Amino acid sequence: MRELKTDILVIGGGPAGLSAAAAAARAGAEVTIAESDLHLGGQLVKQSHKFFGSKEEYAGIRGFEIAKILKDEIAQYGSRVSTMLNTTVSGYYGDEGVVTAMTGEEEYLRIAPKRIVITSGAQERLIPFPNNDIPGVYGAGAVQTLMNVYGVVPGKRVLMIGAGNIGLIVSYQLMQAGVEVVAILEAMPKIGGYWVHAAKVRRLGVPILLRHSIKRALGGDLVTGAEILELDDNFSQVGETETVECDTICLAVGLTPTNELLWQVGCKMKYVPFLCGHVPFRDKEMRTSNEKIWMAGDVSGIEEASAAMIEGRLAGLGAAKSLGLNIEPGGFEKYWSRLNSLRAGEVGEKIRVGVSAVVVDGWADVQ
Template sequence: MIDLLIVGAGPAGLRAAIAAAENGLHVSIIDEFVKPGGRLLGQLHEEPDGSWVNGVEEAERMYHRAIQLGVEISTGVSVYDLAETPAGWSIYTTDGVRESRCLLLATGASETPIPIPGWTLPGVMSIGAAQVMGNVHRVKPGHKGVVIGVNVLSVAIAREMQLCGVTVDRIVLPAHNLISADASNPEKMMESLLRLSHLAPSSLMKIGGKFVSPKLAARFYPRNGFKIWGIPIQLRKTALEIIGEEQVRGVRIAAISATGSVIPGTEEIVDADFVCIAGGLTPMAELAAVAGCRFHYVPQLGGHVPLHNERMQTTLKGLYVAGNITGVESAKVAGAQGRVAGLSIADELGVLSAAGKEKIKEAVDQTVHTRKHALIQFNQGIEEARHALYTEFQQLTDKKISV
């Protein structure tokens, strides 16, 4: 039996493994992808100071550090069941059963699909799939594409595709349906877009994003949109249908009002050989549900998340969570949470010195600092939502102690 098994070799899992192994724990990581790194493998962007973040290089650095510390990393392995035992946890995988004293779930997030007529055609993919094709496999998703869905992820990855030499013709909203909901409303999406104003190449747009009302901006937003890095972001146009027979040939779009109603007589077809659908991210928390964790629905964090505290402990003994399974945020926040989890697990297993215990507080503070200074915020109200979650966890713990 090992001390700690981690499910997920992304930034949270790797940072947790390093922190735990540095304190003498026997650590193993499993991940269903063919190589470690998680979503880091697809990331390539410029920071405000002009430096570039290369996710592949960052993942390699963490991987080599973990291996140096004796961490066992198995890729191409999936987990299909979990069971709490008197000694810890049994983890049922496609490579056999693993036994561990503690378990960390760092499974990340999954993309939310938005069904649109024609979305099953070859050449239609999620925005994350296009990112992986370009930045991980070095394969262009196509030559000229349309992105459907305006959010933090779509704008950031559209820029990454552009850096890969791909033409992103435009970014438009999805047609309104039960699943797209607010994602089809220009006023709602303007709020998301204004949170990205600090990334805009124009100083005027950066300043304007801080003071403009989302409703007012959506009402006067030009039909042809504004360009960021030369890519038109068209909040006043919607994708009605993806056109093609054997593969994507184009997208039928139409102009819409500030509240999302289609304006008759404005339909047109935009030529494209690929389409990316960006429906946002949702915490991938299925394994936590299988384990029996208590859950809370927190829209600011992306959906249902396991109840946990700032030390990344869940309501189940020896089970921890870190990264986007706890709420959708940046890779840097995920990594900071991973370090907290690794140190907290080392503390639970009794290997931390007094100085080591102080490192937990420092790691928690660093997570808060990283969150406040994150380049991209996926949702509003994240800090408040996390505080409420941690308070609920503490109240539940106090209740159990009093009983």
């Protein structure tokens, strides 16, 4: 079996992973990125909307363009950064300091890195309801992949479940692709995503029904509609069940960190509801309780791509520094200041509270 050696293995080539690779390569590290998809960029490649945030995090630029910018950035380090696409890391063997990975279905290999940065991202949550297994019920990520990666619309009339940023943005993108969005249902009494994202679909006539959810999908071989219901403060049904005609039901009901590898490594973890799942404790350089492993992005807690890119820089710097390399002076302070500024407002409050529960100054007291 082939064994590949590298200074830093970055697991996941999304916004956090590419940023980590860039920061580490800039410091002089040899970096290998293992990406399970067929291309780098992670979720950025599906984002056709312009990003929020500040200029430093590419505000006002469309997500897929940001993926190109990050790819160009790592390309300038030449052979110092190598990329393995279609490669899934399957396990970590701490005694030997080796991870195993699978490239396609052809090759099973060992990678022996000096340091690891885990940027494995997130996976979608789904909600249970009768008939949620019939064709036409999608996660929002799948809808985006179909539309924005492969150019295929999922249907003609979509019912969106969830008015967080993903539900709102994917609704807008569906309309751009010429698909009708019948309604967006949101169980909470207010939208969860940015108000401006909601305003832009409302003014094109899409109703957002607050305190509403789906009761069941209708149809046999395919989705033909949905039963929807109104909720009270205790999330119990009030009023009559209504029927909506649609051929697609899109679930945008949240994400949860893809943390299996961190569990397997044995990183100290904590369940933090505001970060949407079990996340690792980390120091200010994004190092986990394992002294050779860093992490960044959604696996550290569900946030958004701008923050993921900054966390990636921190993790890349941290891993490079631990190898004795010269990192950019003041780098940690600079990136923390940007991160703190992005998180400073009301919408960042849950993140601030969540992160404060898992950032540690030292490891002595962490259970």
